[in-house]
Amino acid sequence: KAGVTQTPRYLIKTRGQQVTLSCSPISGHRSVSWYQQTPGQGLQFLFEYFSETQRNKGNFPGRFSGRQFSNSRSEMNVSTLELGDSALYLCASSFKSGGSADTQYFGPGTRLTVL
Amino acid sequence: AQSVTQLGSHVSVSEGALVLLRCNYSSSVPPYLFWYVQYPNQGLQLLLKYTTGATLVKGINGFEAEFKKSETSFHLTKPSAHMSDAAEYFCAALSGGYQKVTFGTGTKLQVIP
Numbered sequence: 566k567a568g569v570t571q572t573p574r575y576l577i578k579t580r581g582q583q584v585t586l587s588c589s590p591i592s593g594h595r596s597v598s599w600y601q602q603t604p605g606q607g608l609q610f611l612f613e614y615f616s617e618t619q620r621n622k623g624n625f626p627g628r629f630s631g632r633q634f635s636n637s638r639s640e641m642n643v644s645t646l647e648l649g650d651s652a653l654y655l656c657a658s659s660f661k662s663g664g665s666a667d668t669q670y671f672g673p674g675t676r677l678t679v680l
Numbered sequence: 681a682q683s684v685t686q687l688g689s690h691v692s693v694s695e696g697a698l699v700l701l702r703c704n705y706s707s708s709v710p711p712y713l714f715w716y717v718q719y720p721n722q723g724l725q726l727l728l729k730y731t732t733g734a735t736l737v738k739g740i741n742g743f744e745a746e747f748k749k750s751e752t753s754f755h756l757t758k759p760s761a762h763m764s765d766a767a768e769y770f771c772a773a774l775s776g777g778y779q780k781v782t783f784g785t786g787t788k789l790q791v792i793p
Contacts (some may be wrong), residue, residue, distance in 0.1 A: 569723070598781075608770065608783035621780045669781070671716075671723030675773055 567592065569658050569672035581666045583644040585665045590637050590658030596620075598669065599631060599638040602653040611654075614639055643677075651679045682707055684773050687783035694792050699743075699758040701787050703771030706752065711775035713754040715745055718768045718786075727769075730754060741765070767789045 569588045578584050590597050599611040610623040614633035617618040637658075643650055653676050657669035689700040705711060710732050716724040728739025735747040745756045754771060771784040 607785045610780050668726055668729065673723045
């Protein structure tokens with residue numbers, strides 16, 4: 566089985582631009598979660614989607630948004646980029662949702678640099 | 681809100697020595713607990729997880745962790761460190777429903793030959 570894939574792996578943008586990151590979960594997985602990883606703040610939960618519905622959201626501004634498609638693939642969008650948005654964005658998929666402690670499988674991440 | 685504390689942002693051990701990485705959680709209700717490992721430029725890989733039942737959890741690569749409710753701890757151990765264990769390790773907790781996982785700040789493990 567193929568693992569979680571994220572595209573692109575690296576991205577460079579300038580302040581004020583917007584960006585869309587993509588995540589393809591493991592086949593059969595219906596839950597996709599997104600995390601931001603920075604040296605200063607560590608790993609922070611952004612949001613989780615399950616069957617095309619956002620189930621939970623972390624403490625991020627509205628500039629961060631996401632969606633999930635019927636094939637479980639997910640995208641996250643960041644509008645009006647700020648320097649502080651530079652981070653590794655990780656996507657994780659699992660079969661179940663709802664606090665089941667189902668194992669999350671992480672992708673390699675997208676490294677976003679904002680200049 | 682749930683919080684996870686990892687003592688020591690950097691830990692160095694000699695090859696063959698015991699590895700002990702500390703993790704404490706804050707919750708009156710024991711959450712689900714996880715340890716992940718991250719190698720440079722890679723995502724996270726699950727080492728082990730505690731949900732219910734046996735408090736000593738065995739994971740991959742010879743790692744294990746013990747859930748101690750009285751100490752609100754979930755420390756990760758490995759009897760003998762290998763060079764390949766050099767990586768960053770994250771403790772995490774899941775509670776409150778859904779997949780809202782709270783991570784610790786991570787511990788970078790250095791293995792000295």
